[in-house]
Each structure stands twice: as C-alpha cells, then as structure tokens.
Amino acid sequence: xxxxxxxxxxxxxxxxxxxxxxxxxxxxxxxxxxxxxxxxxxxxxxxxxxxxxxxxxxxxxxxxxxxxxxxxxxxxxxxxxxxxxxxxxxxxxxxxxxxxxxxxxxxxxxxxxxxxxxxxxxxxxxxxxxxxxxxxxxxxxxxxxxxxxxxxxxxxxxxxxxxxxxxxxxxxxxxxxxxxxxxxxxxxxxxxxxxxxxxxxxxxxxxxxxxxxxxxxxxxx
Amino acid sequence: xxxxxxxxxxxxxxxxxxxxxxxxxxxxxxxxxxxxxxxxxxxxxxxxxxxxxxxxxxxxxxxxxxxxxxxxxxxxxxxxxxxxxxxxxxxxxxxxxxxxxxxxxxxxxxxxxxxxxxxxxxxxxxxxxxxxxxxxxxxxxxxxxxxxxxxxxxxxxxxxxxxxxxxxxxxxxxxxxxxxxxxxxxxxxxxxxxxxxxxxxxxxxxxxxxxxxxxxxxxxx
Amino acid sequence: xxxxxxxxxxxxxxxxxxxxxxxxxxxxxxxxxxxxxxxxxxxxxxxxxxxxxxxxxxxxxxxxxxxxxxxxxxxxxxxxxxxxxxxxxxxxxxxxxxxxxxxxxxxxxxxxxxxxxxxxxxxxxxxxxxxxxxxxxxxxxxxxxxxxxxxxxxxxxxxxxxxxxxxxxxxxxxxxxxxxxxxxxxxxxxxxxxxxxxxxxxxxxxxxxxxxxxxxxxxxx
Amino acid sequence: xxxxxxxxxxxxxxxxxxxxxxxxxxxxxxxxxxxxxxxxxxxxxxxxxxxxxxxxxxxxxxxxxxxxxxxxxxxxxxxxxxxxxxxxxxxxxxxxxxxxxxxxxxxxxxxxxxxxxxxxxxxxxxxxxxxxxxxxxxxxxxxxxxxxxxxxxxxxxxxxxxxxxxxxxxxxxxxxxxxxxxxxxxxxxxxxxxxxxxxxxxxxxxxxxxxxxxxxxxxxx
Numbered sequence: 001x002x003x004x005x006x007x008x009x010x011x012x013x014x015x016x017x018x019x020x021x022x023x024x025x026x027x028x029x030x031x032x033x034x035x036x037x038x039x040x041x042x043x044x045x046x047x048x049x050x051x052x053x054x055x056x057x058x059x060x061x062x063x064x065x066x067x068x069x070x071x072x073x074x075x076x077x078x079x080x081x082x083x084x085x086x087x088x089x090x091x092x093x094x095x096x097x098x099x100x101x102x103x104x105x106x107x108x109x110x111x112x113x114x115x116x117x118x119x120x121x122x123x124x125x126x127x128x129x130x131x132x133x134x135x136x137x138x139x140x141x142x143x144x145x146x147x148x149x150x151x152x153x154x155x156x157x158x159x160x161x162x163x164x165x166x167x168x169x170x171x172x173x174x175x176x177x178x179x180x181x182x183x184x185x186x187x188x189x190x191x192x193x194x195x196x197x198x199x200x201x202x203x204x205x206x207x208x209x210x211x212x213x214x215x216x217x218x219x220x221x
Numbered sequence: 222x223x224x225x226x227x228x229x230x231x232x233x234x235x236x237x238x239x240x241x242x243x244x245x246x247x248x249x250x251x252x253x254x255x256x257x258x259x260x261x262x263x264x265x266x267x268x269x270x271x272x273x274x275x276x277x278x279x280x281x282x283x284x285x286x287x288x289x290x291x292x293x294x295x296x297x298x299x300x301x302x303x304x305x306x307x308x309x310x311x312x313x314x315x316x317x318x319x320x321x322x323x324x325x326x327x328x329x330x331x332x333x334x335x336x337x338x339x340x341x342x343x344x345x346x347x348x349x350x351x352x353x354x355x356x357x358x359x360x361x362x363x364x365x366x367x368x369x370x371x372x373x374x375x376x377x378x379x380x381x382x383x384x385x386x387x388x389x390x391x392x393x394x395x396x397x398x399x400x401x402x403x404x405x406x407x408x409x410x411x412x413x414x415x416x417x418x419x420x421x422x423x424x425x426x427x428x429x430x431x432x433x434x435x436x437x438x439x440x441x442x
Numbered sequence: 443x444x445x446x447x448x449x450x451x452x453x454x455x456x457x458x459x460x461x462x463x464x465x466x467x468x469x470x471x472x473x474x475x476x477x478x479x480x481x482x483x484x485x486x487x488x489x490x491x492x493x494x495x496x497x498x499x500x501x502x503x504x505x506x507x508x509x510x511x512x513x514x515x516x517x518x519x520x521x522x523x524x525x526x527x528x529x530x531x532x533x534x535x536x537x538x539x540x541x542x543x544x545x546x547x548x549x550x551x552x553x554x555x556x557x558x559x560x561x562x563x564x565x566x567x568x569x570x571x572x573x574x575x576x577x578x579x580x581x582x583x584x585x586x587x588x589x590x591x592x593x594x595x596x597x598x599x600x601x602x603x604x605x606x607x608x609x610x611x612x613x614x615x616x617x618x619x620x621x622x623x624x625x626x627x628x629x630x631x632x633x634x635x636x637x638x639x640x641x642x643x644x645x646x647x648x649x650x651x652x653x654x655x656x657x658x659x660x661x662x663x
Numbered sequence: 664x665x666x667x668x669x670x671x672x673x674x675x676x677x678x679x680x681x682x683x684x685x686x687x688x689x690x691x692x693x694x695x696x697x698x699x700x701x702x703x704x705x706x707x708x709x710x711x712x713x714x715x716x717x718x719x720x721x722x723x724x725x726x727x728x729x730x731x732x733x734x735x736x737x738x739x740x741x742x743x744x745x746x747x748x749x750x751x752x753x754x755x756x757x758x759x760x761x762x763x764x765x766x767x768x769x770x771x772x773x774x775x776x777x778x779x780x781x782x783x784x785x786x787x788x789x790x791x792x793x794x795x796x797x798x799x800x801x802x803x804x805x806x807x808x809x810x811x812x813x814x815x816x817x818x819x820x821x822x823x824x825x826x827x828x829x830x831x832x833x834x835x836x837x838x839x840x841x842x843x844x845x846x847x848x849x850x851x852x853x854x855x856x857x858x859x860x861x862x863x864x865x866x867x868x869x870x871x872x873x874x875x876x877x878x879x880x881x882x883x884x
Contacts, residue, residue: 049506049507049510052501052507052510052514053342053501053502053504053510056498056499056501056502056504056510056513056514056517057498057502059494059495059498059501059517060495060498060499060502060784061783061784061785062495062498062784063784063859064491065491065494065521065524068491068494068495068498068517068521069521071498072494072498072514072517072518072521075498075501075510075514075517076514076518079507079510079511079514082507103424104424106327106328106331106427106428106431107327107331109331109334109335109424109428110327110328110330110331110334113330113331113334113335113337113338114330114334116334116338116341117334117337117338117341120337120338120341120724121274121723121724121725121726122724122786123785123786123789126786186855187853187855187856188851188853188855188856189853190850190851190852190853192849192850192851193850193851196726203324203325203330206327207327207330210327270727270728270731273722273728273731273735274722274723274725274731277719277720277722277723277725277731277734277735277738278719278723280715280716280719280722280738281563281716281719281720281723282562282563282564283563283716283719284563284638285712286712286715286742286745289712289715289716289719289738289742290742292719293715293719293735293738293739293742296719296722296731296735296738297735297739300728300731300732300735303728341503342502342503342504342505343503343565344564344565344568347565407634408632408634408635409630409632409634409635410632411629411630411631411632413628413629413630414629414630417505495784545866546866548769548770548773548869548870548873549769549773551773551776551777551866551870552769552770552772552773552776555772555773555776555777555779555780556772556776558776558780558783559776559779559780559783562779562780562783563716645766645767645772648769649769649772652769
C-alpha cells in the first residue's frame with residue numbers, strides 16, 4: 001500500500017467530506033451556481049501564489065541537487081498554472097485587476113498558511129503530506145467528474161476546469177507526487193510519526209473542504 | 222503618533238469590528254453564553270501554543286543578545302500564561318484531557334499560522350505587527366470592560382478573565398509591546414512598506430474578529 | 443549612487459581584498475596553479491547547490507507573484523549553471539563521482555550558510571545584500587580579467603571561466619541583481635539599518651576572499 | 664546503544680580529532696598560551712549568541728507544549744551562560760566593549776550557521792544532532808580534563824573553565840541532551856537517514872575542531 005493510500009484510509013471521513021463535498025457534486029452535475037464557481041476561482045488564484053511559496057520552501061529545505069531540481073520543477077509548474085488561471089478567470093469575466101483587488105478569504109489563509117507552517121516547522125515529508133490532499137485530491141476529483149473521459153464533457157459548463165484536472169498531464173503530476181511521497185517515506189517515515197502525519201493529512205483535507213464551502217457560501221450570501 | 226496608533230487609525234474599521242465584536246460586548250455585559258466562553262477558552266489554549274512558537278521565531282530571527290533576551294522573555298511569559306490558562310479552564314470544568322483532545326478550529330489555524338508565516342517570510346517588524354492586534358488588543362479590551370476598575374467587577378461571571386487583561390501586569394506587557402513596535406519601526410520602517418504593514422494589521426484584526434465569532438457560533442450550534 | 447555602490451564604498455577594504463585577491467590576480471595572469479583552480483572548481487560546485495537553496499529561500503520569502511517569479515528565474519539559472527559546472531569540471535578531469543565524493547570545505551560552509559542564515563533571519567534585502575559580493579563580484583572580476591574582451595583571451599589557460607563571467611549574459615545577470623537591490627532598498631532600506639547591511643556585505647566579501655584563499659592553500663598543501 | 668554513542672562510533676576519527684585536539688590537551692596540561700585561551704573565549708561568546716538562536720529555532724519547530732518548554736529551558740540556560748561568560752571574560756581582562764567590538768571568526772561563522780541551517784532545512788533531530796558535538800562534547804572534555812575531580816584542579820590556570828564543564832550541573836545538561844536525542848530518534852530515526860545524521864555529526868565535529876584550531880592559530884599569529 002503506498003503512503004498516500006495509507007494516509008487516505010486513515011482519514012477516510014475527512015477525505016470523503018472533501019472529495020465528495022456538495023461543491024464538487026454540483027460542479028460535476030453542472031448545477032453549481034456561477035457565483036460559487038467565480039468566488040472559488042478568485043480565491044484559488046490567491047491560493048496558488050501561496051502554493052508556489054510552498055514549493056519554494058521545499059526547494060530551500062532540500063539537500064541534494066535532485067531534490068532541489070524536483071521542487072523547482074514543481075514551483076515552475078505552479079507559476080505556469082497561475083498564468084493559466086489568470087486566463088481562465090478572464091473567460092469568466094474576472095480581470096487581473098479584480099484578482100489583485102481581492103482579499104484572501106479566511107479559508108484560503110487557513111489552508112495555505114497551515115501547509116507553509118507544517119513545512120517550516122517539520123521536514124519535507126511533513127510538507128508534502130500537507131500538500132497531498134490538494135495535489136492528489138484534484139486528480140481524484142477530476143477523474144471522478146469525467147467518468148467517460150474529457151471528450152464526453154461536450155458542453156458541460158465547467159468542462160474546462162474538469163478537463164484540466166481529468167486530463168493526462170495533471171493525472172501524471174499527481175502520480176509523480178504520490179511516488180515522491182513514497183520516496184520521502186522510505187527515507188524518513190517511522191511508525192511513531194505516522195499518527196502525526198495522519199493528523200496533518202486529515203487537517204489539510206478538512207481545510208480543503210472548508211475551501212469548497214467558502215465557494216458555496218459566497219453564492220448563497 | 223506611535224506606530225501602533227498609526228496602524229490602528231489606518232485600519233479603523235477592522236480594528237473596531239474586532240475590539241467591539243458582539244462576543245466582546247456580551248462578555249462585558251456578562252450575557253455571553255457560557256458555551257461561547259468555554260469554546261473560546263479551549264481554542265485560546267491551542268492559540269497560545271502557536272503564539273509561544275511565534276515568540277520563539279522572534280528570538281531565532283533576532284541578531285543581538287538584547288533582542289534574543291526580549292523575545293525569550295515573551296516566550297517564557299506565554300508559557301506561564303498557558304499554565305494559568307489550564308487552571309482557568311479547570312475552573313470552567315475543562316480538564317487537560319479535554320484540551321488535548323480538542324482540534325484546532327479553522328479560525329485558530331488561520332490567525333496563528335498567518336502570524337507565523339508573516340514572521341517567517343518577513344522581518345521582526347512584520348512579525349510584531351501581525352502579533353499586535355492580539356497583544357495590544359487584549360489590553361484595550363480588558364481596559365474597556367473594566368471601566369471602574371477590576372474591583373468593581375464584583376460577581377461579574379467573567380470577572381477573572383477581564384481582571385487578567387485589565388490588570389496592571391498585562392497592561393504593562395501591552396505597553397512594552399507598543400514601545401517595541403516603535404523601536405523596530407525606528408530601525409526598519411520605510412513609508413514604502415507602511416501599506417503592507419497596514420494590510421498585515423488589518424488582516425490580523427479580521428482574523429481576531431473571526432476568532433470571537435467562532436465562540437458565538439459554538440454557542441448557537 | 444546605487445545601493446551596491448554605497449555598500450561597496452562603505453566596505454572598500456574588504457571588497458578590494460576579495461576582488462583583487464592573489465587567486466584572482468594569478469587566475470588573470472594565467473599563472474594560477476592548476477591544483478588551485480581544480481580545488482576551487484569542486485568547491486564552487488558545492489557552493490552552487492547552496493546558492494540554489496538561497497534563491498529558493500528568496501522565492502519562499504516573496505509575497506507577490508512578480509517577486510516569486512524573479513526568484514524562481516534565479517533558482518532555475520543557478521540549476522542550469524550547476525549543469526554547466528559539471529561539464530567544466532569534466533574538462534578539467536573532475537568527474538561527477540569526484541564532485542559527489544568531495545566534502546564541503548569550511549570556507550564553503552562558512553559563506554553559504556552565512557548567506558542562508560542572513561536570509562532566514564532577515565528580509566529579502568538582507569538576503570540579497572549577502573548574495574551581492576558573489577553575484578555582482580564575479581561580473582566585476584570577469585570584466586577586469588578580460589580588459590580587451592573575451593576574444594583577446596586566445597589560449598589563456600582559464601579562458602573559459604573568464605569568458606563566462608566577462609561575457610554579456612553574466613554581465614546582464616549582475617546588472618539585474620544591482621537593479622533588484624535598488625528596488626528592494628527603495629521599499630525597505632532605512633538609514634538606521636544601513637550599517638547592518640554594510641556589516642553583512644563586508645562579512646560576505648571576507649568570506650568570499652577566504653574562498654579564494656582555500657584554492658591557493660589547496661595548491662600549496 | 665544510545666543514539667549519541669551510535670553517532671560517535673560512526674564518526675570516531677572526527678570525534679577524536681575534536682575532543683583530543685592539541686588545544687584541549689594543552690588546556691588540560693595548563694600549557695595553553697593565554698593568548699589562545701583569550702581568543703577562544705571571545706569567539707565562544709559570539710558562538711553562544713548563535714547557539715541561543717539555535718534553541719529558539721528548536722522551540723519554533725516544536726509542536727507540543729512539552730517540546731516548546733524544553734527548548735525554552737535550553738534557550739534560557741544559554742542566555743544565563745552568556746552572562747557567566749561575560750564575567751569569565753572580565754576575569755581574563757576582556758571587557759564587554761571588547762566582546763562587542765570583535766568580529767566573528769570564519770570558524771565561528773562556519774559552525775554556528777551550519778547548525779542553524781541544518782535546523783532550518785531539517786527537523787528537530789537534524790538540529791539536535793548538529794548541536795550534539797558541542798553540548799555533549801564539552802561534558803566529555805570537561806570530565807576528561809578533571810580525572811581526579813574538580814577539587815584536585817587546585818591552582819590550574821584554567822581551573823574555572825574545566826570546573827564549569829566537569830561539574831555536576833553541566834554533566835546533567837549533557838546527559839539530558841543525550842536522553843533528548845534518544846527520544847527524538849525513537850520518534851523520527853529511520854535507518855535510511857542514519858548516514859545523513861552521521862555526516863551531520865562528523866561535519867559538526869570537524870567544525871568544532873576548527874574552532875579549537877582558531878584559538879591556537881591566534882596565539883601563534
């Protein structure tokens with residue numbers, strides 16, 4: 001059993017509440033209010049800025065050229081994703097000025113700073129376990145929302161978002177992240193610290209669920 | 222005008238929403254539901270653990286023996302406060318086992334990790350500006366809730382909490398924190414970075430208001 | 443006067459002892475013992491790994507997408523330079539196995555960890571001032587050692603090294619680093635902290651001179 | 664076998680070169696030139712300031728009140744030791760102004776910043792392994808230099824220094840540090856990371872030996 005699977009099965013309630021959140025189900029069904037999606041998109045942009053910092057932290061905490069290089073690739077990928085995000089926002093009528101003017105929601109602050117602090121206080125395994133619900137979770141969600149493939153999404157209103165995470169490139173990113181967790185665990189996982197890692201994974205999953213909830217709340221406000 | 226006063230007057234809406242929050246008003250009036258106070262007390266214990274880490278971070282980031290010593294005194298004071306907090310909780314029927322078993326609320330995660338990250342990413346001024354709404358704000362609130370002095374609180378249900386923050390020792394702690402901010406500002410405050418510090422101060426004040434709201438929400442849940 | 447020039451002229455003895463070190467003069471005259479150059483090359487490889495971490499730290503400490511992006515570009519450039527360095531070492535008969543088997547010299551530890559700690563304890567200006575003697579200094583040295591241009595180096599034994607740092611691409615890197623220092627100073631430099639920055643710059647210049655000395659010592663050992 | 668003993672026996676050459684350095688032998692024999700001792704004392708003061716920061720870093724990286732409290736006690740103890748050190752320096756004719764005016768020697772920079780960076784990049788075990796040659800080593804050296812007890816030192820010129828580290832209080836500090844290493848190892852030591860910890864321990868021991876050498880060099884300069 002790989003480490004991600006061990007973590008997931010040890011925090012299955014928190015995991016399910018996150019990947020099967022009402023926001024996700026409505027997104028998949030195409031019934032998610034546009035206001036919810038838009039609120040999510042803007043906060044996700046602010047989220048990505050902090051996630052880029054988390055990969056920079058991983059590079060700083062690395063000791064070998066190979067580990068630095070892997071973290072740098074992650075950082076570069078997120079910076080590219082940020083650019084794509086700006087274009088996606090534009091297609092939903094959200095300009096760069098809107099993004100810059102928006103304040104981080106407490107749910108955005110809570111998850112991103114939690115991840116950054118786990119990484120600053122702990123080691124690379126602590127950091128990547130805190131990142132995993134996001135990095136791997138989006139691949140799981142993307143896959144689940146496109147059960148008959150990306151082409152079958154036709155004119156689904158959230159086609160583009162689903163296709164991004166269901167598509168091969170992102171699925172490969174998530175697969176590499178799982179491999180990396182296994183590699184880090186082979187180096188530094190003791191059974192004595194496993195409960196702490198489960199606590200980190202569960203907390204990160206709950207904070208991700210709060211992030212979806214923030215989107216729904218914005219639409220009903 | 223001292224730096225704290227400049228920050229406060231530049232974020233007066235966020236400040237007022239925090240120090241004059243319904244939780245605070247009900248606490249002062251003695252009408253706050255016990256369930257709200259108890260939920261707050263438990264989270265405040267978890268909060269203090271992270272605040273101790275923030276003072277440790279300040280000591281780590283210091284360069285002179287005097288600055289290290291000042292931060293160490295702050296750290297020691299918070300560890301003492303944590304002990305007092307355990308005793309206060311006990312008087313409200315919350316045992317150490319309860320404290321240990323309680324999970325950090327997202328509002329606790331958001332404010333504490335925000336402060337820690339401001340400190341890790343920035344300098345000592347960034348860190349202490351993020352701490353100021355808490356350190357100075359509690360003195361302001363304590364003073365406001367005991368307008369005729371601590372002795373006049375008689376059998377106020379939250380007498381002990383108000384007396385702690387209204388009392389001379391804590392008022393002196395807050396006064397020293399303001400002086401320290403002025404000292405740090407004399408060394409490192411440029412006008413170009415003032416807007417960033419206001420943004421930090423305003424964000425921290427909002428996150429503190431969310432912390433009060435968490436208490437109220439717990440009582441109405 | 444730009445900030446780099448202010449720092450340099452405030453630490454002119456340390457600066458001169460570094461950029462005009464016997465190692466540099468012998469390198470320029472082509473009289474440097476090969477053993478000295480080889481010892482330097484190997485340690486410089488280990489040095490670059492830590493410098494990559496320093497740019498990762500800069501990305502982590504950044505707050506805006508533009509600053510993260512700039513630091514990420516610096517990190518990527520150093521990782522590329524590390525690859526070039528491996529090829530340069532190979533041409534001097536030093537294989538990757540040799541590089542991996544070599545221990546960091548105390549002079550390498552001292553400068554690299556000093557820079558990383560200045561960055562972790564301080565802000566981005568502290569970090570970039572500690573990096574400046576290296577980043578800008580190598581451009582100054584490269585330029586000085588190729589007074590009639592790179593083409594005139596003909597069959598100079600250290601032609602390739604000198605050409606790298608005298609060449610337009612590296613000169614542009616150094617020019618951008620100076621601009622970046624000016625930009626950071628415009629945001630965060632107070633006169634009160636200038637003496638601390640001079641102390642950092644002077645210490646870094648001394649540690650760079652020690653790094654040259656390590657090369658000479660290796661040849662005379 | 665406790666973890667300290669495992670580390671020591673895996674880096675026995677580096678350990679012996681440190682604890683049995685000529686500086687130590689001459690110190691024990693009472694033949695160490697006063698200039699060497701004085702140069703050492705001044706740098707050791709600067710060293711302690713950075714070691715205080717290392718314990719602050721340990722407190723910041725801790726997650727439980729017990730761990731924060733233990734690190735805080737270490738920090739407080741070092742700050743006290745710094746005060747004692749100022750008095751010891753005074754008895755050797757070195758005033759506070761001299762201490763403040765002295766620059767960190769590269770050997771001081773190398774060891775202290777190495778420790779701080781191991782701690783920032785790694786976890787608490789990495790940090791405490793880097794600290795161990797100092798914390799435990801001084802107890803081993805103190806014990807070795809007072810084979811017939813502290814009282815037998817009579818009018819040994821370095822009586823006071825030897826008695827400090829040979830005495831019961833410091834021996835207890837070192838014993839607790841060994842226990843703490845065992846505790847951290849029980850939580851987070853995998854066999855896969857043991858070679859990295861040996862490398863850290865060996866590097867720290869070499870940097871400690873360089874620190875003694877700096878004292879001898881100062882006397883022969």
